[in-house]
Amino acid sequence: MEQIRQFFQANNIKQVELQGEDLLITYNDGKKETYSLSNNQELKPIKNYLQSQGKKSISLEELTELSKSQENKKNYWPWIIGGGVILAGIIGLVIWLVMRKKKGGEE
Structure with a gap:
């Protein structure tokens, strides 16, 4: 999850939404692009994370909150x-x- 959060930050990604075998990426500047997962290995961990969590989308804000809550666990x-x-x-x-x-x- 931390790697995904870092990927979001490095690429200025605001949110990612899973749409079948494609990912709709919304950037911080509002631009949206759809990427096919069949030819993009870099995005597969995001798809796997969403499927494992039973989610259709995830945002940088959610990832940051999840990261903070895990840091707080002793x-x-x-x-x-x-x-x-x-x-x-x-x-x-x-x-x-x-x-x-x-x-x-x-x-």
């Missing part, structure tokens, strides 16, 4: 895994210290 898994590893290390250290003291007292 991924806590690294913190959870890191905390678990640290906790396991502390528990292992405590067990090692207790076992060492017991062995030292038995002699």
Whole structure:
């Protein structure tokens, strides 16, 4: 999705609409052009994205909002895994210290 957003920005595209096997592209200046997907490999990812999302069209504004909402999602898994590893290390250290003291007292 980020690649599609960058493609929109690089080519001054405002909106793309899927029309059968063609894409109707509306540019920021209002100009509209229709491109056949059969001979344009560069536009196929846009078609695939629209079909996977069940949409007929997408705009740069929508892509930007989707991109921002994905950036705002926090991924806590690294913190959870890191905390678990640290906790396991502390528990292992405590067990090692207790076992060492017991062995030292038995002699």
